[in-house]
Amino acid sequence: MNISAIVRRHRLLLAVGTLLGLAGTAATLLQPLLIGDLIEAVALDEPVTRPIVLIAALFAADALLAATHFYLIGRAGENIVLDMRTTLTGRLLHSRIRAFNRLEHGDVFTRTVADTAIARIALSSSVAQMITAGFTTVGCIAVMAWLDWRMLLVTVGCLGTASAVALALARAVRRAAVTNREDTSAYGSGLLRVLGALTTVKASRAEAREAERLRELADAARGSGVRVTRLSAMLMPAMNVGTQVSLAVVIAWGMARTATGSLSLEDLTAFIMYLFYLVSPLVMLFMALGEFQQGRAAIDRVRELAAVEQEDTGGSVPDRPAGSAAAVEFDDVTFGYPGTSAPAVAGVSFSLPATGVTAIVGPSGAGKTTLFQLIERFQDPDRGTVRVLGTDVAALPLDELRARVALVEQEAPLMRGTVRENLTYARPDATAGEIREAVEAAHFAEVVDALPGGLDTELGENGIGLSGGQRQRLAIARALLARPDVLLLDEATSNLDSDSETALRAAITTVGTRCQVLTIAHRISTVVDADRILVLEDGRLRAAGTHAGLMASDDTYRRLAGQQLAPTGAEPKAEPRPKAGTGATGTGAETDAGRRLTPAEAAR
Numbered sequence: 001m002n003i004s005a006i007v008r009r010h011r012l013l014l015a016v017g018t019l020l021g022l023a024g025t026a027a028t029l030l031q032p033l034l035i036g037d038l039i040e041a042v043a044l045d046e047p048v049t050r051p052i053v054l055i056a057a058l059f060a061a062d063a064l065l066a067a068t069h070f071y072l073i074g075r076a077g078e079n080i081v082l083d084m085r086t087t088l089t090g091r092l093l094h095s096r097i098r099a100f101n102r103l104e105h106g107d108v109f110t111r112t113v114a115d116t117a118i119a120r121i122a123l124s125s126s127v128a129q130m131i132t133a134g135f136t137t138v139g140c141i142a143v144m145a146w147l148d149w150r151m152l153l154v155t156v157g158c159l160g161t162a163s164a165v166a167l168a169l170a171r172a173v174r175r176a177a178v179t180n181r182e183d184t185s186a187y188g189s190g191l192l193r194v195l196g197a198l199t200t201v202k203a204s205r206a207e208a209r210e211a212e213r214l215r216e217l218a219d220a221a222r223g224s225g226v227r228v229t230r231l232s233a234m235l236m237p238a239m240n241v242g243t244q245v246s247l248a249v250v251i252a253w254g255m256a257r258t259a260t261g262s263l264s265l266e267d268l269t270a271f272i273m274y275l276f277y278l279v280s281p282l283v284m285l286f287m288a289l290g291e292f293q294q295g296r297a298a299i300d301r302v303r304e305l306a307a308v309e310q311e312d313t314g315g316s317v318p319d320r321p322a323g324s325a326a327a328v329e330f331d332d333v334t335f336g337y338p339g340t341s342a343p344a345v346a347g348v349s350f351s352l353p354a355t356g357v358t359a360i361v362g363p364s365g366a367g368k369t370t371l372f373q374l375i376e377r378f379q380d381p382d383r384g385t386v387r388v389l390g391t392d393v394a395a396l397p398l399d400e401l402r403a404r405v406a407l408v409e410q411e412a413p414l415m416r417g418t419v420r421e422n423l424t425y426a427r428p429d430a431t432a433g434e435i436r437e438a439v440e441a442a443h444f445a446e447v448v449d450a451l452p453g454g455l456d457t458e459l460g461e462n463g464i465g466l467s468g469g470q471r472q473r474l475a476i477a478r479a480l481l482a483r484p485d486v487l488l489l490d491e492a493t494s495n496l497d498s499d500s501e502t503a504l505r506a507a508i509t510t511v512g513t514r515c516q517v518l519t520i521a522h523r524i525s526t527v528v529d530a531d532r533i534l535v536l537e538d539g540r541l542r543a544a545g546t547h548a549g550l551m552a553s554d555d556t557y558r559r560l561a562g563q564q565l566a567p568t569g570a571e572p573k574a575e576p577r578p579k580a581g582t583g584a585t586g587t588g589a590e591t592d593a594g595r596r597l598t599p600a601e602a603a604r
């Protein structure tokens, strides 16, 4: 992210705000001189109306300029933070899945929300403050030198020492503040981790353990926060001591000189007023410097997050290929996750027609999900080509690819909102007729009709209020509304009740007449019904065919089919790993791990 380009975009507001601040400072600097004139006029018994009117006008101008300066700089800061957050969210939403998955969500949240706010202060008010406070400091020193350079030397000596101490403190504040940001971020990440798995935490009776871990993280943040406060608390007194010492010296020495007549009373009064004026901009200068340093650390963190690897959205929209093109085609595809030795998918080739149901089966870790990742281009193959409707997915713009390929995940995440809002998420403009048609095709209509508010029923976070099977059918209906050419379905592994299972099976069959349904099958019913079955093992396509054909020819398939048909009432094992020793030559339909296929199933 180009932060300086963002700041440049708002340079007009920043420049006008800073100029007004400088004008306000000039008005402040003139006040003691005019008050000196007033004292002189009173002493000489001259008319005082002019100096009083001038002083009043200067006060009013000062107030107006300060308020406008504050407003304009604040507004520029908000504009800058908006630009930073918009750029960041855009980059996060377009990040590559594999890069995003490496990020800690709590940290992403802290960088996007809190660090951008700190960067805003550094880029707007701190810079403006440094300019105006620097100007005031230089202005004060110039006028004081003009009034009495010897007393200025005393003042600079005392305040200079105090400033050196304050500068060292400001540096220490910055270091402590950076640690505090990291500690706060760690607490945020810890909290999100626990809240994201609250059910598991409760089921594992880990509440007390997690509470203690979070308390430790919060305590670390408290510790570094207290350190920031302790150091900041010493900043002001350090300057105060410097001011008090220089004030005492200036008053004592100044009064002695007024008595001898070598210094006028009005010059001494003006000098003392400038001395007071000098302290607050000096403190402001150090504070602004500290904030700017903190902001720089925050900007670095924001920049780091913005550098997250982006999806390559390139490619040109090709003409829709002729209907004869395969819906999905893998041509000798090999892919391995970075940092792993064995490829997750190795030399896989297959071709699927425009319609029908294809089931992918295989033991856990066989590479089933990876096939989906390659089709959706969440990952790019190391070798070989993946084609959708005849076009290499690498050449398709991502938007076009994902319009053609719909994905229904195993957990089928739903958003808080109504059933209708969830259904039309990918097609907000869908008509009532289209919604009804999709709902019926997904065999979800009877569920909607039974809901108290129908399509307008509110669902909780993650679609609470619907069963796992109902959630998946809703997600299928949602995918259908986008009229995909390919539907990728990661079947729910949860133990669906028989009604839900029958409905899901019917939905898959219906959808298979409209497009190609590629389903990671966790239940034998889908496999039995599928037009074709791909058997994966260790990333390789081991066999392909129909249920009956594979039952006759493939040992692994026979073993998987046998294991997946658990005895009635038992939890079906969704993705069993082959047992040591049984390997590819398992005992198949006769396995003792599950019941035998029914004759009807086996015959299909």
Ligand SMILES: Nc1ncnc2c1ncn2[C@@H]1O[C@H](COP(=O)(O)OP(=O)(O)OP(=O)(O)O)[C@@H](O)[C@H]1O
Pocket: 337, 338, 340, 344, 362, 363, 364, 365, 366, 367, 368, 369, 370, 371, 575
């Ligand atoms: N993000 C990842 N980083 C590294 N390795 C991964 C990653 N995701 C999967 N793998 C590895 O790739 C291989 C294939 O995984 P994949 O998830 O495709 O298998 P699967 O057949 O879908 O398994 P399951 O049915 O258990 O979900 C496995 O060995 C797995 O450990």
